[in-house]
Amino acid sequence: MRRIIVFEHMSADGYFTSQDGTLAWTVPDEELDRMGAGGTGGADMILFGRRTYDMFESFWPKVVSDAPTAPDPHAEGRATAEARAIGEWINAATKWVFSRTRKEVSWNNSHLRREIDAREIEGLKRSPGKDIMIFGSGSVVSRLTELGLVDAYDLIVAPVLLGRGRPLIDGLFSSHRLKLAEARPFRSGNVLLHYERS
């Protein structure tokens, strides 16, 4: 059975996106980048809300095309090897985008879905393949949490108080108990909280 794994940056005061919708507030972290680049082998699919898909589509293809022709670790402003590895994985992954407003999607292996259908997602989890990731995409995370279809949550808590922004999960009818599997501080001050469904 494929797992659905949510991976999110959060501020210490519980926001997952600032007012401007970017991740400019997150704290750079080489340890975390290495973990991310090393962890992509276990998954081959991504579920997106429209806003996060737009952001990824405008960012990651550039990172991949920015690959240097010769190794030069000191080149400024150039994507790191870890970022390129993540970009190549995202580019290759099967991408489902939940949106009622987008007319089409053209990025590699992208598929448009009008809405989240519980049976379709259950079928997806039973289909052959690796794990399924979600980044950002608060509305998708909220809905799949409500449906009990998320298997694990990796929350990267940044040592930052944003003081305003959007909560990751909103509008649930009831609370959901989780099981803490790991609490791992990084040298940057980021902390990974890894939860599994209880």
Next chain:
Amino acid sequence: MRRIIVFEHMSADGYFTSQDGTLAWTVPDEELDRMGAGGTGGADMILFGRRTYDMFESFWPKVVSDAPTAPDPHAEGRATAEARAIGEWINAATKWVFSRTRKEVSWNNSHLRREIDAREIEGLKRSPGKDIMIFGSGSVVSRLTELGLVDAYDLIVAPVLLGRGRPLIDGLFSSHRLKLAEARPFRSGNVLLHYERS
């Protein structure tokens, strides 16, 4: 110099209070209670918003008066020794309540303040005494964070997705960088994230 220390329960999805305003969603934790009972010696004052004060005033005096006349660790529904120690400390502490609606406060050592005045709080921190705690009281935490007057944040992150509620800090004009001092998981699945001002 007295420090101002914020101590809060938060859900994994970043809410500090559920829709009903109670802490019924928090995860019981004997380790945490012992830490709380042991940690009260370093502080002798509490700052409150009106809502949290109302809740504390209706709860903690009962815990203290519930003290058994003879030791009986097996008595059901009876306050634990840790809860009584915390209740007695709260009862004795100097309590400032920020409220424009309350007419008076009668609980032991309580004082009413109409608004948060930066100079008054700075004077308080320079005055003789132990550290100053804040529990709950999101509006007070938001305002003192904005003013740069909070020295440390102890956030107890519960293994629970609340899915709706109030964020701890709201309406800040800019973000604030913190320094992670400790990330400590408890057996219950709660995690203490201890931050200091950067």
